[in-house]
Amino acid sequence: MTKYKLIYFNIRVLGEPIRYILHYMGKEFEDYRMPREDWVELKEKVPFGKLPLLEIDGEVFHQSTAILRYLAIEAGLSGNNASENFQIDMIVAAFGDFVSEVSRFFKMENPTDKESLRLSIIKNTVPFYMTRLEKVLKNNGGYFANRKLSWAELYIVGYCTSLPALIGIDLTEKYPFFKQLTDRVHSLPGIKDWVKRRPNTPM
Amino acid sequence: MTKYKLIYFNIRVLGEPIRYILHYMGKEFEDYRMPREDWVELKEKVPFGKLPLLEIDGEVFHQSTAILRYLAIEAGLSGNNASENFQIDMIVAAFGDFVSEVSRFFKMENPTDKESLRLSIIKNTVPFYMTRLEKVLKNNGGYFANRKLSWAELYIVGYCTSLPALIGIDLTEKYPFFKQLTDRVHSLPGIKDWVKRRPNTPM
Numbered sequence: 001m002t003k004y005k006l007i008y009f010n011i012r013v014l015g016e017p018i019r020y021i022l023h024y025m026g027k028e029f030e031d032y033r034m035p036r037e038d039w040v041e042l043k044e045k046v047p048f049g050k051l052p053l054l055e056i057d058g059e060v061f062h063q064s065t066a067i068l069r070y071l072a073i074e075a076g077l078s079g080n081n082a083s084e085n086f087q088i089d090m091i092v093a094a095f096g097d098f099v100s101e102v103s104r105f106f107k108m109e110n111p112t113d114k115e116s117l118r119l120s121i122i123k124n125t126v127p128f129y130m131t132r133l134e135k136v137l138k139n140n141g142g143y144f145a146n147r148k149l150s151w152a153e154l155y156i157v158g159y160c161t162s163l164p165a166l167i168g169i170d171l172t173e174k175y176p177f178f179k180q181l182t183d184r185v186h187s188l189p190g191i192k193d194w195v196k197r198r199p200n201t202p203m
Numbered sequence: 204m205t206k207y208k209l210i211y212f213n214i215r216v217l218g219e220p221i222r223y224i225l226h227y228m229g230k231e232f233e234d235y236r237m238p239r240e241d242w243v244e245l246k247e248k249v250p251f252g253k254l255p256l257l258e259i260d261g262e263v264f265h266q267s268t269a270i271l272r273y274l275a276i277e278a279g280l281s282g283n284n285a286s287e288n289f290q291i292d293m294i295v296a297a298f299g300d301f302v303s304e305v306s307r308f309f310k311m312e313n314p315t316d317k318e319s320l321r322l323s324i325i326k327n328t329v330p331f332y333m334t335r336l337e338k339v340l341k342n343n344g345g346y347f348a349n350r351k352l353s354w355a356e357l358y359i360v361g362y363c364t365s366l367p368a369l370i371g372i373d374l375t376e377k378y379p380f381f382k383q384l385t386d387r388v389h390s391l392p393g394i395k396d397w398v399k400r401r402p403n404t405p406m
Contacts, residue, residue: 048297048335066292073285082276089269094251100303132251 004029005055009036011203013166014064014099015052017158019198021068021151023190025075033199065092065155072151079146087145088152091136095156098129102166118167126167130175137177142184149188157185165203207232211255212239214406216369217267217302218255220361222401224271224354226393228278236402268295268358275354282349290348291355294339298359301332305369321370329370333378340380345387352391360388368406 004022008015010033022029034042034051043049047062054060054067061067069089072078079085101121108114133144133156141147144156160182164170172179186195207225211218213236225232237245237254246252250265257263257270264270272292275281282288304324311317336347336359344350347359363385367373375382389398 047293048300049331050297050300061289061293063293063296066289066296069292070285070289082273086264086269086273089272090250090264090266093266093269094253096299097251097253097303100300104307128252 002027003055003057005032006030006052007032007034007055008052009034009039010199011162011201012158012198013162013203014159016161017151017155018052018054018064018067018071019194020154020158020185020191021071021075021077023194024077024154024188025071026190065096068151068155075151077149077151077154079150084146084150088150091133091144091152092155095129095133095152098125099159101125102163105167121167122169126169126171130171130178134175134177137181142177142180153181153185154191157182162203205230206258206260208235208258209233209255210235210237210258212237212242213402214365214404215361215401216365216406217362219364220354220358221255221257221267221270221274222397223357223361223388223394224274224278224280226397227280227357227391228274229393268299271354271358278354280352280354280357282353287349287353291353294336294347294355295358298332298336298355301328302362304328305366308370324370325372329372329374333374333381337378337380340384345380345383356384356388357394360385365406 004027006015006018006022006029008018012019019031039051046053047060050062052064052067053062061070069078069092079088105114105117105121108117136144143149144152160171160178172182185191207230209218209221209225209232211221215222222234242254249256250263253265255267255270256265264273272281272295282291308317308320308324311320339347346352347355363374363381375385388394
């Protein structure tokens with residue numbers, strides 16, 4: 001049996017979509033949550049200095065979207081052909097620009113700059129992306145691509161559960177199609193149970 | 204015959220890897236270079252407010268990595284299986300974090316902040332990524348993944364040709380494996396000829 005070990009912090013953010021897909025697949029895996037103080041030392045040893053990592057039978061893989069795209073094939077959450085995968089990849093990459101902006105906020109140290117970026121994300125970045133994502137959901141039967149579930153929904157919904165604590169906004173309160181999608185993802189086999197029993201972390 | 208139209212600015216940056224792959228494939232395509240003044244109006248109409256776009260038979264696609272991953276299949280520049288694609292995707296996503304940082308610099312307006320970010324990119328970000336990429340190239344027979352050419356090399360080499368003008372650094376001068384790779388990519392059929400005859404833009 002393939003052995004999976006997720007290495008991340010004790011937060012949801014970019015690790016949670018990987019937890020979602022592994023639970024959806026019914027895989028057992030080690031959900032290792034590294035104490036922040038261990039990270040300083042490990043950071044230099046990790047391929048590109050970032051978590052999450054997924055170990056598959058001891059081999060180390062990095063980058064959450066690459067990990068999800070790979071697992072999605074076995075999970076049946078990829079597209080059926082190149083055109084369907086193209087649609088999924090476009091949404092995931094577009095959303096990645098939003099993730100970059102939030103990551104930048106997360107790493108900022110100067111409190112004044114940080115608060116000013118947070119307000120700008122809420123006022124500009126969130127509406128910019130969410131208006132567009134809502135439109136995509138509306139035109140695609142409630143999904144981001146190909147009118148059916150893919151790893152794009154697990155990635156985006158899983159990540160966005162951290163936004164209330166990260167930047168102080170709950171997208172499900174303001175965006176009805178996204179709320180519907182979140183409920184749908186959180187009702188999926190494996191994920192439904194996980195969402196109920198997962199560690200109660202602020203983000 | 205499939206009709207391709209690339210919509211980007213009169214620069215290389217994120218459009219150039221798409222030009223590389225289309226030339227590598229021997230495709231004819233319209234290389235539309237939008238005047239900056241037209242962009243203000245178009246920005247709101249474009250899927251996620253960003254260029255490049257690729258029109259394929261009139262249908263609009265966005266996000267350079269998604270476009271490359273799709274074209275790579277026909278070009279024979281994808282992996283042969285899920286594991287090989289995983290290796291390619293990891294490098295592309297890791298490099299994407301570097302691209303995000305440079306894009307942020309590009310968009311910055313305050314000249315003092317901008318210069319300070321530029322210096323930090325050169326002092327910290329570039330060595331951080333390039334040390335790791337050099338190691339990958341060294342261990343993979345001169346390629347980023349699977350010891351053979353893929354769209355990852357076209358993406359990264361094509362993009363990096365803009366760095367001298369963008370942030371004032373020529374990676375081929377400091378990183379020997381990257382220099383070798385750049386020469387190799389610029390000798391590929393279709394790309395060799397394109398590099399000689401392409402518009403002489405600063406970036």
